[in-house]
Amino acid sequence: MWTFNEIWQRLTIQGEITRIEVKRGSAPGKSCLETICAFSNERDLNGGYLVLGIVSPENSKTRQYEAGGVPNAEKLQADLATLCNESFNIPLRPNIKVETVDNKNFLLLYIPEVSPQEKPVCIKSTRSVYRRIGTSDVKISDSEIERFYLERQTQTYDTTPIKEATLDDMDAAAINAYRQLRSNVNPNAVELEYEDKELLYSINAITPHPQNARKYCATLAGLILFGKATALRRYFPMHRIDYILIEGTEWVSDPDERYQVIEIRDPLLLAIPRLATLVINDLPKTFRLEENSLQRQDIPLIPSKVIREAIVNAVMHRNYRTSTPIQIIRYADRLELNNPGYSLKPVNEIDKPGSLPRNPTIAAVLHELNFAEIKGTGGKAMLEAMLDANLTLPEFYSQREKDYFYLTLWTHHLLGEEDTQWLKQFQEFNLSHQDARVLALLRLIGKIDNFTYCIINNVDTLTASKKLTKLKNLGLIESQGRGRSTYYTLKSEVGLERESEINASRLGSATTSTLTDFHPLSEKAALKLSASDERASLEERVNKIGEQTSRKEIEKLVLELCTGRSRTSSELAHILKQELKTLERNSLKHLVRQGLLEITSVTKARNGDKTYRAVQK
Numbered sequence: 204m205w206t207f208n209e210i211w212q213r214l215t216i217q218g219e220i221t222r223i224e225v226k227r228g229s230a231p232g233k234s235c236l237e238t239i240c241a242f243s244n245e246r247d248l249n250g251g252y253l254v255l256g257i258v259s260p261e262n263s264k265t266r267q268y269e270a271g272g273v274p275n276a277e278k279l280q281a282d283l284a285t286l287c288n289e290s291f292n293i294p295l296r297p298n299i300k301v302e303t304v305d306n307k308n309f310l311l312l313y314i315p316e317v318s319p320q321e322k323p324v325c326i327k328s329t330r331s332v333y334r335r336i337g338t339s340d341v342k343i344s345d346s347e348i349e350r351f352y353l354e355r356q357t358q359t360y361d362t363t364p365i366k367e368a369t370l371d372d373m374d375a376a377a378i379n380a381y382r383q384l385r386s387n388v389n390p391n392a393v394e395l396e397y398e399d400k401e402l403l404y405s406i407n408a409i410t411p412h413p414q415n416a417r418k419y420c421a422t423l424a425g426l427i428l429f430g431k432a433t434a435l436r437r438y439f440p441m442h443r444i445d446y447i448l449i450e451g452t453e454w455v456s457d458p459d460e461r462y463q464v465i466e467i468r469d470p471l472l473l474a475i476p477r478l479a480t481l482v483i484n485d486l487p488k489t490f491r492l493e494e495n496s497l498q499r500q501d502i503p504l505i506p507s508k509v510i511r512e513a514i515v516n517a518v519m520h521r522n523y524r525t526s527t528p529i530q531i532i533r534y535a536d537r538l539e540l541n542n543p544g545y546s547l548k549p550v551n552e553i554d555k556p557g558s559l560p561r562n563p564t565i566a567a568v569l570h571e572l573n574f575a576e577i578k579g580t581g582g583k584a585m586l587e588a589m590l591d592a593n594l595t596l597p598e599f600y601s602q603r604e605k606d607y608f609y610l611t612l613w614t615h616h617l618l619g620e621e622d623t624q625w626l627k628q629f630q631e632f633n634l635s636h637q638d639a640r641v642l643a644l645l646r647l648i649g650k651i652d653n654f655t656y657c658i659i660n661n662v663d664t665l666t667a668s669k670k671l672t673k674l675k676n677l678g679l680i681e682s683q684g685r686g687r688s689t690y691y692t693l694k695s696e697v698g699l700e701r702e703s704e705i706n707a708s709r710l711g712s713a714t715t716s717t718l719t720d721f722h723p724l725s726e727k728a729a730l731k732l733s734a735s736d737e738r739a740s741l742e743e744r745v746n747k748i749g750e751q752t753s754r755k756e757i758e759k760l761v762l763e764l765c766t767g768r769s770r771t772s773s774e775l776a777h778i779l780k781q782e783l784k785t786l787e788r789n790s791l792k793h794l795v796r797q798g799l800l801e802i803t804s805v806t807k808a809r810n811g812d813k814t815y816r817a818v819q820k
Contacts, residue, residue, distance in 0.1 A: 204313045207302040210254055214268050216668040221338060222248060227262065228255025228273045228310060231283050236290055236326050237333050237340040242314035243295060243324040244351070245335040247547045247559060250316050253297075255279065256309035272307030279310055292325050293317070323351040336603060360524065361424040361562040364410050365438055368421035370400065372434035373409075377470040378402070381429070384472070384572040403429070407564045423523060424564040432468045441526035443468045444518070446481055449534045453769055453803055453814065466528075471518050471565070475574060478531070479511045485533055486510075487614060504614045505538060506588040509597075513585065513610055515575045517542045519566050522606060540610040546601035550654060553582035553599055586658055595647060596659055615647050622646065632677055637662075637670060645680065645693045652690040683773070692777075748780050757781065758790050762799060765817040769803045772813050791815060 205213075210223055224238045235253065242251035258269040273279055280299050287295040298313040317324055325332045332348055333340045378399055385392050394405050400419070403409045408425030412418040426434060427442070435442065446465040465481065467474050486503040503510070517529050522544030530541040547559035560566035569575040582599075589596055589612075598611035616622075622643040626634075629642065637660040644651055644659065656667040671691055674680045680691045741763050744756075757779060764770055764778065772791060776783040781790075794800035795815075803816045 204298055204300075204311075205252060207254070207304055207309050207311060210252060210311070211257075211268075211270065211304075212665065214257070216665065216672065221335060222251045223254065224251065224338075224340075225254045225257040225259055225268070227258055227271065228279070231279065231286055234340075235283070236286065237331075237342075238335075239287060239295065239297065239312070239314050240291065240324050240326055240331075241333040241335040241340040243291075243317050244322055244332065245316060247549070248316060248335060251314055251335060253312040253314060254309060255312075256307065270304070270307060270309070273310055274308075276301045276308035276310055283310070283312065290327060292327055293321055295324070319351075320355050322355070323348055359563050361422065361427070361564045362407050362410070363423045364413055364420050365423060365426060366413060366420050368426055368430070368434060368438060370403075370409065370419060370421075372421055372426065372431055373399075373403065373429045374431045374470050374473070375399075377429040377472045380472045381568075381572070384574075388571065388573050406568055422564070424562065424568075426470075427518075427523065427565060428471050428568055430470050432470075435468050435470070439523075439526075441528055442523065444474060444478060444529045444531065446478060447530060447532045448485065449532060452535050452537075454532075471569075472572075475511075475514060475518065478514055479507075482510050482514070482531065482533065482538070483507050486538075504592075505594065505612050506592050509585045509588045509612060510538075512575075513538075513540055513597075513612065515569060516582075517610075519569055519575055520544060520546070520561050520608075522561065525606065536614055538612040538614075540612075542608040542610070543606060544608060545603045545606050546599070546608050548582075550599045550601045553586070553654075590659075595644060596655060598648065598655075613648070629679070632679070638674060641671070641674065642679065642693070645691070650683070650690045650692050745778060754789055757786070758794055761790055761794060761815075762817045765800060765815050767817075769814045769816040772815065775815070 213220065214223065214225065224242075226234060226238075228235075235255075238251075238253050242248070242253070245251070256271060256273040258271055260266050260268060263269050280301055283297075283299055287297055295314070295317075297315070300311050302309050302311055323332045332343050332351075334343050334347070335341075381402075382395060386395060394402055397405060400409070403425060404419070407422055408429055409419045410422050412420045421430065426438060430438075444467040446467065448463050448465075467478055469477060483503050486505055488503055514531070517531075517540055521529060521542050525543045527543040529543070530539075532539040532541070544561060546553075547561055566575065585597060593616050595613040595615045597613075598609070600609040600611075601607075625646065626639050626642060629639075632638075634642070640659050641651060641656060644655070651671075653664055653667045653671065656662070656671060657664060660667070660670075662670070671680070671682075675682060675691070679694055681694050683690050683692055741760070744760060748757075748760075760779060761775060764775060770778075772787055773783055775781075775791075776786045779786065791800065795802065799818055800815050801818050803814050
C-alpha cells in the first residue's frame with residue numbers, strides 16, 4: 204500500500220491518475236461510495252486509492268493540489284468502515300488508515316478489486332454499478348452489468364461451444380501443422396500419439412455437444428485455431444485479419460487509390476506463419492555480409508522477432524466477442540497494428556513479466572507451440588529487439604472505452620546521423636544522452652509520455668517524471684493533457700531554424716517531405732516552410748488570433764493551414780490557440796460537412812486526434 208508521501212509525489216508530478224482519487228473529505232458521501240464501487244469493480248487495475256483531505260486543482264483557488272487535511276479523522280475512519288460494510292450488495296473491507304503529515308491528518312483507503320464471483324458491486328440505495336474509466340467513476344449500462352454475471356462462470360469465452368460446428372469444419376492441414384510444430388518443441392509430447400478427435404478434445408478445441416453428449420461440437424477456440432476458411436467465414440465473418448499496404452505515409456479515404464488489402468481468413472495455425480512471411484517480405488531490407496562469406500543476408504528493417512510477436516499477441520489477446528477485423532497496415536515509414544480488445548495488462552507495464560490472457564485456451568496452444576513468449580515476456584522482448592536494432596521504440600496505446608489496442612512500429616533509427624546534427628544546436632544546455640533520445644524521438648513522432656521515457660532510458664516512473672519536468676523547465680518541451688493522459692511535445696520555439704533548413708531541403712522529395720506530417724511543428728516553424736507572401740500573411744493573421752476572432756476567420760485559417768498537407772486536430776488547436784474540443788465541434792466538423800475539409804487519417808484517431816487536409820477543388 205502506498206504511503207501519503209508516495210501518493211502526493213505522484214499527484215504533484217503526474218497529476219491525478221487512474222488508481223488515485225482525491226477528495227476534500229470533511230464527511231463521507233455519495234461521491235466516496237461511487238469511487239469505492241468503481242475501484243472494486245474495475246478489472247486488472249490492481250485496486251485503487253481514495254485519499255480524503257486533498258483539494259483537487261479544479262476546486263482549488265491556486266489551481267494546484269492543496270493538502271488541507273481532515274477534521275475528526277478517527278470518526279471519519281469509523282464512518283467509512285461502516286458505510287463499506289452496509290452500503291453495498293456485499294460487505295467491502297478496504298484498508299483504511301490515518302496518516303499525519305505536517306500536523307494535518309489524512310485518510311487513505313486502499314480498495315482492492317473483488318473476485319469475479321462477487322461482481323458486480325453495486326450501491327444498494329440506488330442499485331447503481333460504477334467502473335473506473337480513466338480518472339472518472341462511470342455508471343455502467345445494463346448490458347455491461349450482464350457481462351459481469353457472465354464472467355462469474357468458470358468457463359472462459361473461448362471455450363464456448365459452437366453447436367452447429369462439427370469435426371468436418373476442422374482443417375486437416377491445421378491439425379497436421381499443430382502436430383509438426385508440437386513435435387519440434389517436444390517430440391515426446393503424449394498428445395502426439397492421440398487420434399485427431401482425441402487430440403482436439405485434449406486441448407479444448409472440441410467439446411461434447413450441449414444437447415447430445417454422444418456428439419462433439421467445436422469450441423470457439425477450436426474454430427479460431429483449426430477451422431476451415433469456409434467455416435470461419437460462415438460462423439465468424441468479421442473475425443479476419445486485413446493486411447493493408449499503403450504506398451505513402453498517410454491513410455487515404457478513397458479505397459480505389461494507393462492501397463491494396465489482403466484478407467486472411469485461415470485458421471490461426473496457418474494464418475500466423477503466412478501473415479508473418481507477408482509482412483517481413485514487404486518490409487525494407489538491410490543486408491549483412493559475414494566475414495569470409497560470399498553470400499549476403501537480407502535483414503528486414505524491423506526485426507522478424509518483433510513482427511512475429513506483434514502478430515501473435517494480436518490474435519491471442521483480441522476480443523472475439525466483437526465483430527471487427529484485426530488491421531495490420533504497412534506504411535512507407537511504419538507498421539501499424541489495430542486490434543479489437545484493449546490490453547488487460549496496463550500499457551505502462553508492457554515490459555514487465557506476467558500475462559493476463561483474454562483467451563486462455565488459444566493462448567495455451569500458442570505457448571505450447573512456441574508461437575508466443577512464455578510468462579508474458581513478449582512485450583519486453585519486442586522492446587529489447589527494437590533497442591538492439593537502434594530503432595525508435597514501439598508506440599503502445601490501449602483504450603478501454605472503445606475496447607481497442609494500437610501498436611505502431613517505426614522504421615526510423617532512434618539516433619541517426621541527421622538526428623545527431625539536429626541535436627548540436629542544444630549544446631548550450633549540456634544535455635545528457637537520455638535527454639538527447641527524448642528530443643530526437645519528439646522530433647520524429649511529435650509526443651512522448653512517461654512510460655516511453657522509462658523504456659528508452661531504463662529508469663523508473665518517478666525518475667522519468669523528474670527528467671521530463673527538467674526539460675520542461677529548460678523551455679525545450681511542454682506538457683499536454685493531464686493525469687494519465689499527460690504527454691509532452693517540443694516547445695514552439697525549439698530548433699526552428701535548423702528544422703526549417705531540414706524540411707526545406709526535403710520539399711523536392713515527395714517521399715521524405717511527408718515526414719513533417721508526423722511531428723507537430725510549432726506554428727512558426729510550420730508557417731516558415733513556405734516562402735510565399737501568402738504564407739507570410741497567414742503567419743501574421745495567426746499571431747493576431749484572440750478571443751474576438753470570429754469562427755469564420757478560424758475556418759479560413761484552418762483551410763489555408765491544411766492546403767497541400769495534412770494536419771492533426773491537436774496541431775491545429777495548438778497553432779490557432781483554440782480548445783481542441785471546441786475547434787472540432789465548431790469548425791472542423793462544419794468544414795467536413797461542407798465538403799471543404801476531409802479526414803485523411805481515421806486509423807490513428809486517438810483521443811480525438813484525427814488528421815485533416817483541405818479538399819482540392
